[in-house]
Amino acid sequence: MLIAIRPFSLLFIAIGLIWGVLSTDNGLQTVVEWDNGSLMINGERLIIMSGEFHYARLPVPELWLDVFQKFKANGMNAVSIYFFWSYHSASKGVYDFTTPAKDIQRLFDTAKQAGLYVIARPGPYCNAETNGGGFALWTSDGSGGKYRTSDETYRQAWSEWISKVGAIIAKNQITNGGPVILAQVENELQQTRYQANDTLVVYMEQLKTAFKQAGIVVPLTHNEKGFRSKSWSTDYNNVGGAINVYGLDSYPGGMSCTNLDTGFNLPRTYYQWFQDVSPSQPEYLPEFEGGWFQPWGGYFFDQCLAEQSPEFADVFYKGLIGQRATLLNLYMAYGGTNWGHSAAPVVYTSYDYAAPLRETREVRDKFKQYKLLALFTRVSKGLHNTVMESNGTANAVDNTAIWTWVLKNRDTDARFYLTENNNTRTRAVTDFAITVQTSAGAIKIPDMQLRGRQSRWVITDYAVGNETLLYSSAEVLTYGIFDRPVLAFYLKEGQTGQFAFKSANNITFSTHGMHSDFTSASTNSSGHVSFKYMQSKGATVVRFSNGVVAYLLDIPTAYTFFAVPTTDTPSVTADQHIFVLGPYLVRSAGVSGDTITIVGDNALATTIEVYAGTGVDRVIWNGQQLAATKTSYGSLVAQISGAEGRKIDLPALSTFKAADSSPEILAAYDDSNWVLANKNTTLSQVKPLTLPVLFSSDYKYYTGAKIYRGYFSAKSARSLNITVQGGAAAGWNAWLNGQPIGYNPGNATQWSSTALLSFNNATLKDEGNVVSVVTDYTGHDQTSTGPTGAENPRGILGAQLLSVNNTRLSFDYWKIQGNAGREKNIDPVRGPMNEGGLYGERLGWHLPGFDAGTWEDSSPTEDGVHGVGIRWFTTTFDLNIDEDLDVPIGVELGAASGTVARVLLFMNGYQYGKYLPHIGPQTRFPVPPGILNTRGKNTLSIAIWAQTTVGARLSKLRLIEYARYQSGFDFAGIDNKALQPEWKDRSEYA
Numbered sequence: 001m002l003i004a005i006r007p008f009s010l011l012f013i014a015i016g017l018i019w020g021v022l023s024t025d026n027g028l029q030t031v032v033e034w035d036n037g038s039l040m041i042n043g044e045r046l047i048i049m050s051g052e053f054h055y056a057r058l059p060v061p062e063l064w065l066d067v068f069q070k071f072k073a074n075g076m077n078a079v080s081i082y083f084f085w086s087y088h089s090a091s092k093g094v095y096d097f098t099t100p101a102k103d104i105q106r107l108f109d110t111a112k113q114a115g116l117y118v119i120a121r122p123g124p125y126c127n128a129e130t131n132g133g134g135f136a137l138w139t140s141d142g143s144g145g146k147y148r149t150s151d152e153t154y155r156q157a158w159s160e161w162i163s164k165v166g167a168i169i170a171k172n173q174i175t176n177g178g179p180v181i182l183a184q185v186e187n188e189l190q191q192t193r194y195q196a197n198d199t200l201v202v203y204m205e206q207l208k209t210a211f212k213q214a215g216i217v218v219p220l221t222h223n224e225k226g227f228r229s230k231s232w233s234t235d236y237n238n239v240g241g242a243i244n245v246y247g248l249d250s251y252p253g254g255m256s257c258t259n260l261d262t263g264f265n266l267p268r269t270y271y272q273w274f275q276d277v278s279p280s281q282p283e284y285l286p287e288f289e290g291g292w293f294q295p296w297g298g299y300f301f302d303q304c305l306a307e308q309s310p311e312f313a314d315v316f317y318k319g320l321i322g323q324r325a326t327l328l329n330l331y332m333a334y335g336g337t338n339w340g341h342s343a344a345p346v347v348y349t350s351y352d353y354a355a356p357l358r359e360t361r362e363v364r365d366k367f368k369q370y371k372l373l374a375l376f377t378r379v380s381k382g383l384h385n386t387v388m389e390s391n392g393t394a395n396a397v398d399n400t401a402i403w404t405w406v407l408k409n410r411d412t413d414a415r416f417y418l419t420e421n422n423n424t425r426t427r428a429v430t431d432f433a434i435t436v437q438t439s440a441g442a443i444k445i446p447d448m449q450l451r452g453r454q455s456r457w458v459i460t461d462y463a464v465g466n467e468t469l470l471y472s473s474a475e476v477l478t479y480g481i482f483d484r485p486v487l488a489f490y491l492k493e494g495q496t497g498q499f500a501f502k503s504a505n506n507i508t509f510s511t512h513g514m515h516s517d518f519t520s521a522s523t524n525s526s527g528h529v530s531f532k533y534m535q536s537k538g539a540t541v542v543r544f545s546n547g548v549v550a551y552l553l554d555i556p557t558a559y560t561f562f563a564v565p566t567t568d569t570p571s572v573t574a575d576q577h578i579f580v581l582g583p584y585l586v587r588s589a590g591v592s593g594d595t596i597t598i599v600g601d602n603a604l605a606t607t608i609e610v611y612a613g614t615g616v617d618r619v620i621w622n623g624q625q626l627a628a629t630k631t632s633y634g635s636l637v638a639q640i641s642g643a644e645g646r647k648i649d650l651p652a653l654s655t656f657k658a659a660d661s662s663p664e665i666l667a668a669y670d671d672s673n674w675v676l677a678n679k680n681t682t683l684s685q686v687k688p689l690t691l692p693v694l695f696s697s698d699y700k701y702y703t704g705a706k707i708y709r710g711y712f713s714a715k716s717a718r719s720l721n722i723t724v725q726g727g728a729a730a731g732w733n734a735w736l737n738g739q740p741i742g743y744n745p746g747n748a749t750q751w752s753s754t755a756l757l758s759f760n761n762a763t764l765k766d767e768g769n770v771v772s773v774v775t776d777y778t779g780h781d782q783t784s785t786g787p788t789g790a791e792n793p794r795g796i797l798g799a800q801l802l803s804v805n806n807t808r809l810s811f812d813y814w815k816i817q818g819n820a821g822r823e824k825n826i827d828p829v830r831g832p833m834n835e836g837g838l839y840g841e842r843l844g845w846h847l848p849g850f851d852a853g854t855w856e857d858s859s860p861t862e863d864g865v866h867g868v869g870i871r872w873f874t875t876t877f878d879l880n881i882d883e884d885l886d887v888p889i890g891v892e893l894g895a896a897s898g899t900v901a902r903v904l905l906f907m908n909g910y911q912y913g914k915y916l917p918h919i920g921p922q923t924r925f926p927v928p929p930g931i932l933n934t935r936g937k938n939t940l941s942i943a944i945w946a947q948t949t950v951g952a953r954l955s956k957l958r959l960i961e962y963a964r965y966q967s968g969f970d971f972a973g974i975d976n977k978a979l980q981p982e983w984k985d986r987s988e989y990a
C-alpha cells in the first residue's frame, strides 16, 4: 500500500514545517503515526521500550501477568510477541486459540491490564530458535511448498494461519481499544533483488494483502537481519514489498559466555544506517541483544556472566538511544523454556537467553540497570524528537578517550549528551570535563568520570514541570510532578554530579539521609547557583527552596527505585506515577484518599520509602497496613518483611515405581496397530536414500522419539547401513531380534549420522527378523539450516540391508511409531508438541492420575537402567508453599561422567526437560507454578534411555529452590487443574 500523508494534516503542513513535524500514517488509520523522530500514538510522541516474550515458552497464562508486570516495573511500555503457527495448529485446517496457554485473547487482555503496548509478530516464519522456526509441523513433509517464497503451495498453507491469527490480532489493535500498535510481516527476510517480479517481493506483497484482509490496519514493520542487506523500506529501492516502519535487528555484543574480555564493541553505525535506509521513519530495533542463546554442548546460562552484566545494558542500550533510536525491543526480555519440543535443534531446553528476566522469573541486575534508562526515556519529552547535532571523540569533552553523542530537541534548547568510552571495552577510569550548550550559554562541567564500562547522560534545558534543569551531570533517573517536583538522580558511589536550576539564582537547600557533601556555588558567567556532590553510599535527599525534592541514589539503591504508574495506559507522564524506594519489585500502586496501596515482592526485610504527594499518610503493602512515618520532605517510610525466615520444605524425591519403556525392541512385540511405512514417493525435496520412505513427517509423526521396526527374511543379511537424522545432539539405538547392534550417542554439531551395523553376533531366523530402531529428536530445522529448513526430514533417511559380499537385500516391510494419535492432538491442553513416541509417552505414563501401583519399586538413582534400554520411573510428591510466597523451583539432575544416556523429565504431564549427560550443558530445569503444583500433589516422571551396555542411572535427582520472595501476586489463583488434564486409557497407542 502507498504511504499517504493524512489528508487533513495537509492543513497543518505549514505549522508542521515550522515545528519540524510532518507525521505520516499508513492511510488505514491515524492513531499510530510516525516521522523520522519517533512513533506517535494519538498524537503523542513516545519512545517505545519493549521486551520480547513468547507465551508459547511459558504455558501458564496466569504467569503472563507476572512477566508483564515485571516488564512494566522495570520501565518497559511494550511487549513484542511472536506467535508460533506450530503451537496452535496440530494439523492442516485445525487451530487452537482457546485452551488456556493458547488463549491469545487472554494474552492481549493481560498486556493491556499491565499497561503494555503489543508489537505482534505472527510470522508466518519467526525463526526464534523454535521448532521449525515456527512453521506448523504438518508442513514439514514437504506439503508446505517452497518456504518463504511466493510459491502457491506455500501461500495456501500460510494463508490459513495468517487469516486466523490475524483476525484476533486485528480485534486487539489500538484502533479497537486493544494494545496492538504495530504488526511485523515475516522476519529477517533479506531482500536480495530489487525487482517487482522477484519471488520475495511478490511474497511480501502477498503477506501484506493477507494482513490487510485479516483486518490489520496498524503500521506494518519488518526486522532486517543485522546489517546484512537493506530490505523492505519505503525509502530504499522500493519496488514493492515495503512495509511502513523499517527495523534493524542487532546482536553486537560478541561476548563469550565466560570470558569477560571478549567483544563489547558498541557499533557506531546505527544512526547512519537508518539515515540511509529509512530516513523518513523512526529508528526501530525490533530485536536488540537482550541476551544470547546457547547450543547443545555449549555453556549453561548461569555461566554466561558477560551477557548478564549490567554494564552491557548501561553501555549498549544507552548507546542506541544516543544514536537516536526511539523504538527498542530487547530480544529476549524473558526467554522461558523450550518445554515439550518447542526447541529447534540449535538450542536445548532452557531458553533463558541470559535475558533481563531469568527463566525462573527473577529480575536480573541487567534489568534493573535497564530500568534506569527506560524510566529516563519515559519522562524525557525532549528526547522524543531530536536531531543528531554532533558526535565524535573529544566532542564537547576535553579528553580523546571519550566519545559523545549530542542530540538536540528539534523544537527546544534541550540537549542530551551521551558520554561513552571511545573504546567501549575499556576498564580504565577516565576523568574529564564536558562543555555543554545551554540557553544560558556554554557551561563547563568538571569532575566527570567514566569508570570502566560505563556511559553517562548529561542533560541541558531539561523541563521538570514548571522548573527547568539548566544542566545536570548527575544522571536523571526520572522525575515526578506531585505537590512539588521530585527528581531522582543516580551516580556510582564516589562519582561527582553537578546540576543547576534555571528559575532562580538564590536557591537554598537542606539534605536528609546519608552523609553527603552536597554544596552550592555560584556558577561563573551564567549566574545560576550550581549544586555539586559526591555520591555517597545509599540515598541522600535534598530539599530545595524552589520546592524541588531530589533523591541522590547510588547504583544499588537506584536498582530498588520504582516509578509506579497510577494509570494503566502504556505511556506514563510525570504526573502519573508515584515513587517507591527499597523493595525488589513493585507491581502496582494506587492512591485512594489518604491511603496508598502497593503490591510488590520482596526477598529480604527492608525499609521502603514512598513518595506519593501530600495527603497520603497510610501505606498498605501486600494487604498489610504498615507503621509508616512521614519525613520532613513529604515521603512515608516504613518497614516491610521479606521471605528469609519462611519455612520451605522441598521433599526428597524417592519411592519411585519403574517399568520398561522399550518393549518394542523385542522381536515378539505386537506392532499390529502401528502404521505401515510403505510410501515410495515423498513431497520432500530431500530424496530418501532407500525405499520405502522412512521420513517420520511423511507418516505424520513430528515431535519426539520415533520407533521403527523393519522386518526381513533374508538369512544371508550380514549388516545394515543406516542413516538417521534427528537434529543436533540427537542419537539413536538399534537392535536385531532384541539384541543391541549399534547406536549413535549424538553430537552437538552433527544433525545426522550413518553407521554400518554388523549382524555378526546375532542369530538370524528364516523369516520375521526384526530390526528395531529408536531415533531421538531435537526439533525440526529453521530455514537457515539447509537444504530445506523445516522440511529437512527426521527419522531414518536410509536403511540398506547388505549380504556378506555387500549385495543389497530388501526388507519385507517397515512399521513406524511416534507420538500417540499422530496429528490428532489427543492432549490439546498440553498441545501438539509435548509428546514423543516412547512407549511410556504413548501410554500416558507421564500424566497425573496414571496408576503405577503394580510396578516394581525401583529408583532412577540407585537402580537406573541395566544394559541398553529405556526405563520409566515415576513418583509423586507434595509441596506446601505458603500462598504469599513466590519460590521458583526446579529439578536438578546429574549422572556420573561417562554416562551415555537420554533423559526426559515430565512434571504433571509436561515435558519440561531433556537432559543429555554426555553432551550437556543443562542439569538444572526450572518448572513454573501451574506446571508445578506448589500447594498440592505432583507427578514426576523420568525416562532414562541408556544408550550403551553399561546402562545408566542418575547420580543426582532433587528439587531445588532458586530464590524466595514474599509476593502480592496471586499465585494461588493459578488454575492448575485446567492446565493438567488427567490420564485416560491409551492402550490403543501401544
Ligand SMILES: *[C@@H]1O[C@H](CO)[C@@H](O)[C@H](O)[C@H]1NC(C)=O
Pocket (backbone or CB within 6 Å): 195, 197, 198
Ligand atoms: C522480471 O523483471 C525483469 C525486469 O523487468 C525481467 O528482465 C525478468 O525477465 C523478469 N523475470 C521474470 C521471472 O518474469
Ligand SMILES: *[C@@H]1O[C@H](CO)[C@@H](O)[C@H](O)[C@H]1NC(C)=O
Pocket (backbone or CB within 6 Å): 268, 269, 271, 272, 388, 389, 390, 391
Ligand atoms: C555525527 O553527526 C553528524 C551530524 O548530524 C552526522 O552527519 C553523522 O552521521 C554522525 N555520525 C555518526 C557516526 O552517526
